[in-house]
Ligand code: NAI
């Protein structure tokens with residue numbers, strides 16, 4: 001019997017059985033090459049366990065399983081039954097919320113409170129898409145009296161899905177929800193930094209009663225398994241969330257292989273704009289949440305904070321106090337807001353940006369250093385006196401670091417807000433409804449929050465303008481990314497053409 005489980009322990013749930021194999025055809029298996037890689041706890045920098053690594057050969061096997069399921073048993077399942085299976089999976093996640101959240105905290109480092117919130121959102125998302133399964137409809141159109149025309153929606157086929165490490169379970173739910181409810185099958189690759197929680201969830205896929213091969217979940221590296229998925233000749237669609245640079249590589253791989261459909265959810269450098277007339281206490285709370293939530297590891301993080309000149313000094317002083325009050329530390333402590341960054345590499349990248357900010361002459365209002373001496377913890381950091389052309393104002397930092405700048409007029413801040421290659425999200429804080437709507441209209445971003453931040457919900461489409469991506473996730477809108485359109489024209493007899 002292959003060694004595809006191990007006993008692990010989390011500080012709050014005690015011991016549990018952690019699957020370590022590749023989940024293919026509803027079974028955990030070793031990879032063909034029998035490779036494994038280590039999983040790190042970012043709070044302690046210690047090895048948690050090793051998991052099996054998928055190589056190209058395993059991707060081939062997983063894709064073949066997904067193809068067989070797509071052409072066979074999954075086609076036989078009615079939309080109603082598809083929805084029931086998905087709802088059952090959601091319920092199993094709900095029943096196992098404690099362990100899923102604990103494993104997420106252990107592997108990713110996010111605070112247990114946030115991890116529990118993530119699992120709640122996973123359940124909500126899966127239930128929402130379960131509800132869509134039997135509501136996919138086509139149309140008919142009258143073209144000519146001796147013809148019958150209908151337009152039908154069909155699943156695309158085998159979907160490759162490549163997800164990042166910042167929301168390991170939630171990104172999985174955002175991806176599999178729309179893919180499965182529309183009748184596709186899936187090969188999903190988790191991020192190499194955080195494979196554990198998805199493998200725990202994989203157990204419930206079988207338990208829920210999905211036919212083998214419908215949902216395959218593999219652990220592995222981007223350059224090996226990720227690249228194999230994006231270049232695969234029998235994958236019909238690839239959906240990706242992660243860095244812009246990898247998004248480009250995936251698009252190229254799709255273009256030079258079988259022209260599989262591509263959707264991308266990439267980075268951001270989102271502006272968070274505070275006008276003189278904003279409720280300042282509220283605005284500070286949302287600005288704080290906008291940047292430091294999930295340790296700044298959010299594609300939509302509000303990293304560029306623009307504050308109007310009338311309240312600038314007061315705002316900076318109060319925001320500094322607020323950031324310093326964020327509790328950084330052990331993710332399993334119930335009061336912790338900010339745990340460690342996910343990996344040594346991310347820690348080093350962020351510290352590199354802090355160094356660049358210092359060298360380019362920005363002022364550190366607070367933070368700027370590591371927190372503690374073990375684990376990848378970084379102090380909540382605020383830079384002021386930041387110019388638009390500085391690296392910290394242009395590039396995605398993906399850590400607890402923000403840049404704050406002053407503006408005078410609405411016209412000026414719209415220009416500043418749009419002065420980026422990205423366009424994922426933005427926020428406006430003001431009590432004036434006219435200002436709120438005018439500025440929201442003028443910002444080139446897929447999501448705008450007014451007097452709040454990070455209010456993401458699965459009923460609302462999410463995705464980017466410009467280099468922040470292609471297509472939208474969530475809402476009804478994502479469904480089209482998982483459906484082909486078939487136009488059928490039926491001749492009802494009558495005279496022969498010509
Ligand atoms: P990444 O883009 O390399 O990783 C995301 C996923 O893509 C992982 O599953 C990875 O294995 C896979 N991948 C990597 N190279 C691939 C390739 N050539 N072909 C196919 N799949 C591939 O992101 P990374 O290196 O972990 O983080 C770097 C930066 O990316 C972060 O600092 C942040 O700026 C950004 N990022 C953005 C995210 C978002 O939510 N939009 C999530 C994670 C990272």
Ligand code: MG
Pocket residue numbers: 039040041042106107108193194342
């Ligand atoms: Mg880890």
